Amino acid sequence: MKYDFDTIIDRKNTASAKWDYFDTQLPMWVADMDFKVAPEIIEALTLRVQHGVFGYALIPDEFFNAYIKWWDKRHNFKMKKENLLFSVGVMPSISSIIRALTKENDCILIQTPVYHIFFKVVLDNNRKVIENKLLYDGKGYSIDFEDLEEKLADVNTTMMLLCNPHNPIGKIWGKDELERIAFLCKKHDVILISDEIHCDLVDPGKNYISLESIADSYDNVITTLAPTKTFNIAGIQSSVVHVKNGQLRDKIQKRLELDDSSHINVFSIVATITAFNECEEWLNQLNEYIYQNKLLVNDFLKKELPMVELVPSNATYLLWLDCSKIKLKSEELAEHINKSTGLLLSPGKQFGQNGDDFQRLNIACPKEMLLDGLNRLKEAIMSIE
DSSP: OOOOOOOOOOOTTSOOHHHHSSOOSEEOOSSOOSSOOOHHHHHHHHHHHHHOOOOOOOOOHHHHHHHHHHHHHHHOOOOOGGGEEEESOHHHHHHHHHHHHOOTTOEEEEOSSOOTHHHHHHHHTTOEEEEOOOEEOSSOEEOOHHHHHHHHTSTTEEEEEEESSBTTTTBOOOHHHHHHHHHHHHHTTOEEEEEOTTTTOBOTTOOOOOHHHHOTTOSSEEEEEOSTTTTTOTTSOOEEEEEOOHHHHHHHHHHHHHTTOOOOOHHHHHHHHHHHHHOHHHHHHHHHHHHHHHHHHHHHHHHHOTTSEEOOOSBSSEEEEEOTTSSSOHHHHHHHHHHHHOEEOEEGGGGOGGGTTEEEEEOOSOHHHHHHHHHHHHHHHHTOO
């Protein structure tokens, strides 16, 4: 079956965070997709709605089994049901884990530029952010391992948040990099959380490596997973935390319950099971469509807007645009683009100070919409005096 990713869906006035939060014409900022979800999910949810009763729900074995089968088949990573905890979302999970396993004023390490909510979740819990700034050579990013070890060795650093694949740079971390990160965290007694929510959104022929699949002997690793980004169901809250260490798992479970983050709803159950069990082909076609969108952007920039360069990536539908040749910094540039053309991007500074020469562009949309966005981007940048 060939799935439709070309139809433009009008999402205005649907209480959409992406389309209704800001008064703008073309939002390409927040990380959700402008495609309809897989018809299999729509059908399954429709059947559940037609049942007509939506009382309190229990988590069926089929829910966790769907995760287990998917990661075994798709990523060659074998999980056990007893190591999985339900949570309403990845960031609520990380917030609860921080409260469960660290103390106020502890230092938590993140690798910038990184998903801006990593800053928020640390600071909101009265912990301190420590940055291991990724190295950019004008072509791509790498890890400064000397700096990483120095900061992990600080006794005040008790946790590291890893983004794999990495948002916003769209990088799948390699086996050697992951092994080295895991080794250093274990060496310095640092809890390592791997946020792998973007793991299935990869270029055709690519595959991410789950941190736990190569750090099986380490008992300080925790992974957060979800179908929400992959299958465009972020509004149906569903995720899991994978924890092999029983002592850590008990602490996290208690904290999730205390934070009221462990209660599932009937639609989360149906959407998650259906996504993992029935929608693999939809995902394969989606990834191919997004990859073609990426090629379109790269070609457009080279021909029409050479002062903006696309940072090479192999994962996520979020592109990292190097705008260092433009005299405006990211927030001023994003404001200019939005005010002059109605196109809304994410200014790079929100991902860390070392992102200030960049803009993040969401390309998970029909090609017609993407071309509209690219033409607006060109118009805005060419109008800068």
